[in-house]
Each structure stands twice: as C-alpha cells, then as structure tokens.
Amino acid sequence: MTLAPLRAAARSHRQRPVGLAPTESPVDGAVLVLHDVTKAYPNGNVALRDVDLVVPEGDFVFLVGPSGAGKSTLIKLIIRDEIATTGAVILDGQDLARLARRQVPKVRRKIGIIFQDFKLLPTKTVRENVAFALEVTGTPSREIGPAVDRVLALVGLTAQARQLPGTLSGGEQQRTAIARALVHDPRMIIADEPTGNLDPLISWEILQLLLRINELGVTVLMATHNAEIVTALRKRVVALEDGRIIRDEEAAAYHRED
C-alpha cells in the first residue's frame, strides 16, 4: 500500500493559483515555517509570543504543553482559522496572512486535520464521510470512488465502509477521520489530541497508523497530552508554555530530561 499514485493523481489536477507566486521560503524544503509569530486576541489575551518553528517535509512533530499553552491557537493559525497578529505563517511556501480569502480553501486542502472528537457526520456512512471531503471540493465524481477506496484500505476500514459512525468503536471512528484527512493527499496531517478520547491500546493503533502515513512521506504535527506515547516514540518534541516555545528537541521525551 502506498500513497504515491494518490499524490500523483491529485497533483496532476491541482493547479497553482494564477498570480499567487509562492513566497520565498526562509528554509528550503520546509512544509511549515512560523517566523516570529505573535497572536493576540481582541480581548487582550496573548496566546502566542515570538514563536519560531520550522517543520521540514516528512517530519513527525509532537506538540506538547499544558492546557492554555497555545497549542490550539497554533493549529488555528496553520489552518488559517485565525491570522497571526505579527510575524509570518508560511505553509508550503505561501504566506497565510497575505492570502486572498477565496484562496483559503485551496490552502486548506494541503492539510488534513484530525480532532479529538472525530467530527464525523452521524447521518453519513464511513464511505460517505470520506467521500464528502472530495465532493465539497469539486472533485469529479469518477475520481472520488477510487480515491476513497484507497484511503479506506490504508486505514483498514474497507469492511466497515457502509456502516454509520454511531455503530463503530472510537478507534474506528478516528480511523475514518484519518481517512477523510488523507483523501485529499495533503502535504501535512495535523492531529489535535487524536487519542484524547481513546483507551491506551486503541491510542497505540492510531499512532501506528499515523507513523505509517508519515513513512509514506506525509508530514505529521500532533498535539497531545499523552506522555507515554511521546516518550516511547522518541520523535521531535516542541513544548509550548505560556505561548512560548520553551523546548524544541529531536528524539525527545514528553518531559525535559536533564
């Protein structure tokens, strides 16, 4: 199983918007660059301060830190649900602050996002939930079927394709969400506490799946409180506290090791 044909197929009909030349990236080969980013909300609450972060293509990054440290704000900036107050957020070479409003959907298709609460539509089957992401972005219907079949096979849900989310286990629901995030062939997967609602065994299954997707070349950024998983996997760890990055280490543990 490989994502390569999927990516090639998606690239071939994906065109770079006219008049929107990619901004010069400060770091070559980086999918995501945050440069000196500060985010202050209108109520005066400063959620992020002077954040610098470079995520190279193919990286696997754990984003850790206590609640309120700014993890959610960071994710909102990356999917351009919010715009940085100062500094630049550059995704795949495009400065999100300088993006025209109607270009936003196109940039979002470069990211697959997964949530703690899955966010599946309860009235649609597994297959329909995954296909939905392609339908609402105007993918020709003849391309939808094969693409959905491929990602369902990748996450191991081919047998459950016709079931409604309500009849699935938590792990199966999260795998449906992962399939939906992958079906656009994104450059990057952002997972916001994907194991928060799952028991330890199922959490490990989800992690195995994310690692496999990462091996296929998709960059993964995962915000989590799960210390056991972070420490065991020895991946890159970015720790936020009070809106600042207090630690950014390769092959690290959940807590600082001195």
Added chain:
Amino acid sequence: MISFVVFSLRRAWQGFWRNAVMSLAATATMVFMLLLLSGFFVVLTGLNAGLEFVEQKVEIVADVKDGAPTLAIEAVQARVAAMPEVASVEYVNATEALRRFQERLKQQGREDLTTALDKNPLPGSLQVKLKDPKVFGNVVESLRADPSIERVQEVKNLIDRVLTVTNLLRTGGVLVLALVGIVVLFIIVNTIRLAVVARAEEIEIMRLVGASDAFIRWPFIFEGALVGLIGAAITLGLLALGAEPLGRVMTGFFEVLPLQLGALGRDLTIIVVATGVGLGVLGSWVSVRSYLLK
C-alpha cells in the same frame, strides 16, 4: 459548472430530507405565511375592485330642458363625447328615466306610486362618464353653457369626497400588506436559520476540508428555494381547494365587481411562488453568511 449545480441540487435535496423535521417546520411556516399573504392580497384586490366600481358609478348628470329638440340634444351629446376627458355620454330620455326609476323601486320591494301621476315628472338627462373621475376639465362648464341643458347636478364635491375615502382605503390596504410582508420575512428567515444552525457541524467540516464558499453556500440556497417552492405549491393547492366554495358564496358579490378571477388567480400564483422562493433564498443566504464571514 454543471457538475457543481448537480452537486448543489443533490445536496439540497438530501439536506431537506435528512433534516426532515426542521425542513417540514420551515415549509409549514412558509405555507401559513403565504396563506396569510394571499388572504390579504385577495381582500385587497376585492377592496380595490369595489373602489373602482364605486368610482365608475361617479358621473356627471345634466338634465335636459323639457321640450328641447332631439337634434340639439344629440349635438350636445356629440360635442361633449368629443372632449378628451370624457369616456362616454349616454342620453336617457324621460320615458327611459321613469322606467329605470320604476325598476329600482321594484328591486327594492317598494310600492310603485308613479302610476298615480298623470304625467312623467322626470327629465331626460345626459349621463357623462369621465375617463378619470378626478379630471373634469371644463365638461361641467360646457354643459351649463348649453341652452338645451336645464341644470348640471353638483357632483364635484361628492366625487372629491368619494375619492378621498377610496384613496385612504387603498393606502391603508397597501400599508397592512407591507407590514404583513415584513413579519412574514422575519419569521421565515428565522425558521430557515434554525434549520441551518442545526447543520453548523456540517458547515464546519466543509470549511476544514477546504470547501470553497460557493460549495458551502449554494446547497443551502437551493434548499431554501426548495422550501419556498414546496411551500408555494401547498399554498396554491389549498387556495385552489378553498376558492370554489368561497367563490360560490361570493358569486353575487363578484358579479357586480369588475373583477377578473382569471387574472386574480394568475397574479396570486406569481406572487405566492415568487415570495416563497424569494424568502427561502433570502433566509438561507442570510443564515449561511454568518458562517462564511470568518
């Protein structure tokens, strides 16, 4: 483009039925409001027809001098009929005037005492209908100056008073219709808003997977139009069912009035369908807008 429209229509249809309770609530509200609107429209049209009827009755009556030669009368008739303000001039001779008077008495069931008279007391008269009851020109003056005319009945004041009342009623009717329209607009927009809010999660997911605004907006707009269209169809059905028994009761009334039922039905159909679809689309547009502005 075609696949986009097909997609939007299909999603609108699915959305309508997957959210059947909310959709039917919105449709029912739509039907009630359209019925209310139609009722007001019919009443207003009836009122208008009644007013026109009254206004048409207004005419200038010029009594002819007893013994005036027929030729002279015909000359006046032709002269007045040629004036630009005049719609028609009818000559009612004394015999005809008496006959009409007797007929009216009989209709009202009163005793006919005219047979006791030895001669006809009524004068012949010219009955002048104006094109516009407000524009007299110098019709009255011209008639007064003619030697074969005995007198011109003073109708100007009466006409002015009738027109004041009818104009007041017309303005009032349009005002009430506008008020009802605004109330209907708010209720429909709010009902559709509830249906859209129930699908907030779906809209959020669409945004997250990178759906463009058009893909999010148009299915809802079509769904709103569908609510309007179904609402309008049900309303017209109910009106058609109600029209027959109502028509039977009102036949006498409508026969007197210069009211064309065919034209009324056509106008009503256009108004109901246009209002239903328009309100449905507007309601969806306003409701989805707040989700897209982020």
